[in-house]
Amino acid sequence: MKTLYSKFDKKLISALPRALFEGRIFVIQTEAEASRAVDYLLASAVLGVDTETRPSFRKGCTNKVALLQVSTDDTCFLFRLNHIGVTESVKRLLQDENVLKVGLSLRDDFASLHKRGEFEPRAFLDLQDYVRAFGIEDMSLQKLYANIFGQKISKGQRLTNWEADVLTEGQKLYAATDAWACIRLYRELETLKENNDYELAVVQES
Numbered sequence: 001m002k003t004l005y006s007k008f009d010k011k012l013i014s015a016l017p018r019a020l021f022e023g024r025i026f027v028i029q030t031e032a033e034a035s036r037a038v039d040y041l042l043a044s045a046v047l048g049v050d051t052e053t054r055p056s057f058r059k060g061c062t063n064k065v066a067l068l069q070v071s072t073d074d075t076c077f078l079f080r081l082n083h084i085g086v087t088e089s090v091k092r093l094l095q096d097e098n099v100l101k102v103g104l105s106l107r108d109d110f111a112s113l114h115k116r117g118e119f120e121p122r123a124f125l126d127l128q129d130y131v132r133a134f135g136i137e138d139m140s141l142q143k144l145y146a147n148i149f150g151q152k153i154s155k156g157q158r159l160t161n162w163e164a165d166v167l168t169e170g171q172k173l174y175a176a177t178d179a180w181a182c183i184r185l186y187r188e189l190e191t192l193k194e195n196n197d198y199e200l201a202v203v204q205e206s
Contacts, residue, residue: 002192006137007203008147019151021177023074027167034089037070037077042092042099044072048182049103049124051112052162052175054082065112066162069179070101076176082163086117097122102182104128104141127185134189135200145181148188153181 028034041047052067068079068090079090086094094101094113103109106126113119128139138144145153157174164171192198 002198003201004134004136004192004198005147005201005203006135008138008143009203010143013142013146013152016146016150016152019145019149019153019177019181020173021071021076021180023071023076023176023180025076025078025172025176027172028077028079029083031084031087031089034079034084034087037079038089038093040075041070041072041077042096044099046183046186047072047099047101048179048184048186049101049106049109050175050178050182051109052158053112054161054163055159063163064115065109067167067175068113069175071176071179071183073180073183076179078167078172078175080167081113081116086113086119091117091119094119095122099123100125102127102186104144104182105139125186127182130186130189134193134198135202141178141181144185148185153177 026037028037048071050069051065053065054063056063066080066082068081070077070079070093101124103124104127106124110121127144131144136144136147138147142153142155145151154174157171160171
């Protein structure tokens with residue numbers, strides 16, 4: 001029986017072991033590469049998705065989304081949208097009705113992606129909505145992952161330059177881990193629900 005918490009204490013996260021994606025990572029920089037990647041991804045049952053945007057440190061100034069990361073259980077593709085935009089292949093992925101795509105705070109991701117190109121998102125599941133049925137109130141990926149798996153997702157690369165000519169190994173691993181984590185969370189919660197194998201500990205506000 002796994003114990004889930006309605007709210008996870010953020011102060012406990014720093015001491016947890018770090019979670020890292022250990023699969024293959026491919027950087028996609030052309031439409032031809034995007035087409036092959038989408039063919040591969042759409043052969044999966046479930047995908048994890050996330051986006052990254054170069055931070056702006058000027059008030060009132062925001063940049064367009066630079067990266068769309070889409071992961072299977074063991075392979076992640078990093079689509080460099082600042083190079084290729086929302087191509088026909090990327091649109092095909094986002095609009096596919098048959099493959100479930102799991103993300104977090106998807107409304108924000110869709111708003112960012114729509115500034116790159118028009119598409120109709122289909123077959124998406126937002127973990128922020130999904131966890132409410134379990135009584136979980138936390139909304140951040142870091143807190144959810146700590147709650148469900150007792151591991152820490154580092155956010156150290158979040159404010160780096162996602163429009164750099166070449167992404168660093170740290171950036172690639174960070175981006176892939178965030179997308180992959182969405183799949184892991186979804187699969188684990190589905191298993192717990194099917195087996196009725198969890199209990200909720202309600203954490204009172206201190």
